Amino acid sequence: MARWLIWLTGLSGLIMPVHASNDVPFDFGSGYLTFYLDNDLFGNRDQDYTNGARLSWISGNRKMSDIGSIQRLLRPLTGDHQSFKSIQQFTRFEKPNEVAYNYGFSVTQLMFTPEEFASRVQPAGQRRYAGWTALGFSLHAKDRKKLNTVEFLIGITGKYSFAEDAQNFIHDVRNIDEFRGWDNQIPTEVTADLSFLQRRRIAFGSFSEIVSFDGFTEWGARLGTFRTTAQMGGMVRYGLYLPTDFSDPRLSETAYTHKFVDADFHEAHPWSLYVLSGCRGYAIAHDATLDGPLFSGFSTGNTREPFVGEVYAGIGWRLRAMEISYAHTWRTEEYQEQPGDANFGTVSVRMQF
Numbered sequence: 001m002a003r004w005l006i007w008l009t010g011l012s013g014l015i016m017p018v019h020a021s022n023d024v025p026f027d028f029g030s031g032y033l034t035f036y037l038d039n040d041l042f043g044n045r046d047q048d049y050t051n052g053a054r055l056s057w058i059s060g061n062r063k064m065s066d067i068g069s070i071q072r073l074l075r076p077l078t079g080d081h082q083s084f085k086s087i088q089q090f091t092r093f094e095k096p097n098e099v100a101y102n103y104g105f106s107v108t109q110l111m112f113t114p115e116e117f118a119s120r121v122q123p124a125g126q127r128r129y130a131g132w133t134a135l136g137f138s139l140h141a142k143d144r145k146k147l148n149t150v151e152f153l154i155g156i157t158g159k160y161s162f163a164e165d166a167q168n169f170i171h172d173v174r175n176i177d178e179f180r181g182w183d184n185q186i187p188t189e190v191t192a193d194l195s196f197l198q199r200r201r202i203a204f205g206s207f208s209e210i211v212s213f214d215g216f217t218e219w220g221a222r223l224g225t226f227r228t229t230a231q232m233g234g235m236v237r238y239g240l241y242l243p244t245d246f247s248d249p250r251l252s253e254t255a256y257t258h259k260f261v262d263a264d265f266h267e268a269h270p271w272s273l274y275v276l277s278g279c280r281g282y283a284i285a286h287d288a289t290l291d292g293p294l295f296s297g298f299s300t301g302n303t304r305e306p307f308v309g310e311v312y313a314g315i316g317w318r319l320r321a322m323e324i325s326y327a328h329t330w331r332t333e334e335y336q337e338q339p340g341d342a343n344f345g346t347v348s349v350r351m352q353f
Helices: 002-010 085-091 163-174
Strands: 031-039 048-059 100-113 130-142 146-157 189-206 211-224 227-240 271-287 307-319 322-331 342-352
Touching (some): 048 163, 048 342, 100 146, 100 163, 130 163, 130 189, 189 227
Antiparallel strands (some): 031 048, 100 130, 130 146, 189 211, 271 307, 322 342
């Protein structure tokens, strides 16, 4: 894990020390490394969306002058005072010139398979084999109530996503039969996607100094050659000494660990225990795993559903700088031939450095 952290942080170049602002706190020494693992074996299945893995690193609070050159290109979409006016109207930071910034990197791999594992040809009516691996560059702007995340992902589908290799390795370790139809996966194509997500903090209140109830609403959009979507949703948490963050416990396009601007809670309370639940709805215009890569003219044999909904619930535990959570997701059909709703589990582990 330490080697991944060194590699991810090294992408940004050297960070020069600066003086802190009086308006928002800046934490130049800390960042979060988070690992997410989705798998349908948690739902006693091994088909459709069968596995996802994501490693993301996000910095502590920074000034814009300390953000890497790639992430600075995303600034016009963050909603700060130098963003596009239309973006500022949607985001509505109370003081757009007094937001804090974080930058991040991510590596993501997703894989999809049919139900029938032994066939060397694509089973009729079942989901097409598909793999996608991507490197993400993100910029995050936040105040005490809102968080805007912009991420650019450059990826690849097909053989060079190495989804087949990853699945075979996992199945070998667990002594599970290998899927034999990967020669029929969607073709290789380089993809480029741009995602935007806004979360708005909701503080429902505290029942005591120990027990509290909070959450966030969210909306966002993604435009790209791998996926083009729009989404809305929200999450609530209830527990003991809730960690003060905007973090999504599940693997998503913009999954990072987000600490509040004014978070000093971690030092005051060394542990947290909580339950969570949430929902999300998607409108989908393009999905390369179901429609085929955008420029290939490839037919997957699947008919994509334009609207997908999901609910999830889980539990989380934090001890000082480490946090572990599990969330289980129930998702409606993503394509017309799908025999029923999907369900899978997500384990996330985050460490503060």
